[in-house]
Amino acid sequence: MSKPLLLLATVCFALTLHAAPIRVVVWDEQSPAAKKAYTNSIGDHIANYLKTLPNLSVKSVALADPDQGLADDTINNCDVLIWWSHTKNKLVPDNKVKQIITRLKDGNLSLIILHSAITSKVFIEAMNERTREDAAKVIPPGLKTEYILPKAYKDPLPTDPITPRVDIVTNWPEHTPEALVYLPICEITGWREDGKPSHITTMMPDHPIARGVDKEFDIAQTEVYLEPFHVPKPDAMIFHEKYASGEEFRTGMLWSVGKGKVFYFRPEHETFPGYDNPDVLKIIGNAAEWMGRADS
Numbered sequence: 001m002s003k004p005l006l007l008l009a010t011v012c013f014a015l016t017l018h019a020a021p022i023r024v025v026v027w028d029e030q031s032p033a034a035k036k037a038y039t040n041s042i043g044d045h046i047a048n049y050l051k052t053l054p055n056l057s058v059k060s061v062a063l064a065d066p067d068q069g070l071a072d073d074t075i076n077n078c079d080v081l082i083w084w085s086h087t088k089n090k091l092v093p094d095n096k097v098k099q100i101i102t103r104l105k106d107g108n109l110s111l112i113i114l115h116s117a118i119t120s121k122v123f124i125e126a127m128n129e130r131t132r133e134d135a136a137k138v139i140p141p142g143l144k145t146e147y148i149l150p151k152a153y154k155d156p157l158p159t160d161p162i163t164p165r166v167d168i169v170t171n172w173p174e175h176t177p178e179a180l181v182y183l184p185i186c187e188i189t190g191w192r193e194d195g196k197p198s199h200i201t202t203m204m205p206d207h208p209i210a211r212g213v214d215k216e217f218d219i220a221q222t223e224v225y226l227e228p229f230h231v232p233k234p235d236a237m238i239f240h241e242k243y244a245s246g247e248e249f250r251t252g253m254l255w256s257v258g259k260g261k262v263f264y265f266r267p268e269h270e271t272f273p274g275y276d277n278p279d280v281l282k283i284i285g286n287a288a289e290w291m292g293r294a295d296s
Contacts, residue, residue, distance in 0.1 A: 021057040022292030024050055025078040027070070029063045029088040034270040042084050042270060049281045055289055063088055070096040078109055079292040082284065083123070086116040086270065097121045105129060107259025110291035112284065115266055118229075119153060123264070124186045130232045130257045131164040135181045138166055145179040156230060158189045163230045190226040195272060196244040198222045200251065200279070204238045208290040209254070209263065209283060217279045221272040225249045231264075239283070241266065252283065261296070263287045 028043025038045045047060035059078075061069030068091065075081075081100065085092075100122050103109035113123045132147070139145055150163065164184040171178040198219045202210045224243050229250060239252030251266040265283060268274025275281065290296045 023079045024056050024058045024288050026060045026082045029085040031270050036271045037273040075099050080110050080288045082112040083117045084114045085120045089120045101125045104260035105258030110261040112287050113264045126257050126262050127184045130255050139179045143179050147181045150185045185230040188225045188229050192224040195221040198241050198243045201240045207238050209286045211286050213279050219274050223269045261291050
């Protein structure tokens with residue numbers, strides 16, 4: 001290698017070593033049920049693993065913290081926000097959700113949504129934003145458009161119409177066309193906490209989130225999530241799950257929202273120790289590292 005090329009390689013390596021770490025915040029509502037499977041909270045459990053990764057600077061916060069763990073300084077100094085919640089989503093203030101979604105759309109923050117956090121305000125608002133983006137691509141310019149919220153964010157029936165969707169209708173009595181955009185319920189059609197195993201298949205082994213993850217692996221005990229899952233069509237389905245009882249689920253999906261990214265990963269549950277699974281932790285760590293880089 002010539003001296004100029006050697007010097008360039010040395011400089012690049014030095015810059016890599018001294019690059020600012022990716023700032024990760026793990027938010028957890030800290031359900032008491034998690035004590036059945038973990039010695040600490042789920043958020044702290046995940047954060048302790050992420051702290052072993054050299055490229056990350058990790059902070060664990062909780063609903064019980066001042067400002068619900070979402071102080072302005074925390075949100076504004078976060079590259080990747082990992083969200084675990086279940087029953088206390090309504091306690092998160094709307095203004096904090098708006099701050100997070102604004103940073104997401106601007107490309108200053110990415111979201112990793114875990115398991116039951118599909119009912120969180122941050123996930124619902126992120127999916128609403130993605131639905132608006134998708135609708136704008138198919139609705140003719142200038143056409144009157146109405147966005148329709150779900151009547152209730154609860155498990156839909158398997159026979160219910162899928163959301164999100166766009167219907168072009170005739171507006172009576174004006175007899176003019178109108179676009180009705182049904183925003184996503186962001187819910188599954190059912191669940192079953194039976195504690196039986198599931199089988200994960202890595203559908204996109206070359207994706208950075210799947211780096212170093214087994215092509216196939218099992219989770220010893222888990223909760224069944226049932227399709228259809230009412231969310232926008234993802235840009236990528238990286239992981240697929242099949243349960244011992246035969247049901248299947250799109251268990252790892254990725255969307256772009258504005259300039260940011262949202263990754264949903266179903267495993268795992270608060271009463272089963274699935275976050276001890278090395279592949280599950282590896283996936284979360286990969287996602288944080290990849291999504292937190294400006295060029296990802």
